[in-house]
Amino acid sequence: MNRIALLVFGLLLLAASFDVLAQAPRPPYATTKVEGTDNVYIFRNGNHQSMFVVTSDGVIATDPIAYGRPTGGQLYLDEIRKVTDKPVKYVIYSHHHFDHIAGGKAFKDAGATFVAHRRAKEQLARLADPHTVLPDEAVDDSRTITLGGTTLELIYLGPNHSDSNLVMRLPKERIVFVVDTIPVGQVPGRGMIDFHPLEAEEFIQKVIALDWDRLIPGHPGVNDRLGTKKDAADQLALLKAASAQMKPLAQSGKCWDDAEKEFKLTGYESWPNYAAGLPFIARRYCGLWGRGT
């Protein structure tokens, strides 16, 4: 091997090792304090995440995120215990989907009160999932929880990703926790299965009109970043584009198969989750414009 070939080989090896470093698997779970706050944390387990707030009178936790993770609820509680020994007073469900709310038993055993939107409470009672704690209390349009000097607003703004999503807003911290309806920097996917397309557009507009700076999503954003109002506006634009692109296909009688093949969501090809999310989006908007559902 001559010197140049050796150099090229060396550079390739170096590049390969950097590539391995860049793709090192991230830890299965993590707890991080939200920058610039005294007491707001994100617990991530796999690809799900949940906000919790520590106050002088106790903790307000949200989604247990332990679907298919039998020890996930206890793990979440253990992570909170590393931050504070105050009791967990509340567990607030973002909506009724099990991938976000299953696994709360450890919190129930520790004495937390479970709160959800009324529709979530009703649906969960009907489904009686063995891994999901039923809510103790229901919220209709809004409720404000005040604990140890922290105020958390629970706001219902109509159907969107499901018919039971609550927006959680911390007015002092100017943070909202919005699960599944507003992915940060990526194309939505499986979540479209229970989606209310037209109402979701109104919902996102209402979320943008609230007073906040940062949005914690229920799945990590691209590069783990939090969302902004621009991300919410971008997601709204994406949904409107999807709707507008599917509408003529559906109204010319092409749903399901032909429309799903022709639907490309043009303009979003470079967004993360494009290929995986596309069939779910196509099907949901075929449902809307091709079936009236």
Ligand SMILES: [Zn+2]
């Ligand atoms: Zn969901």
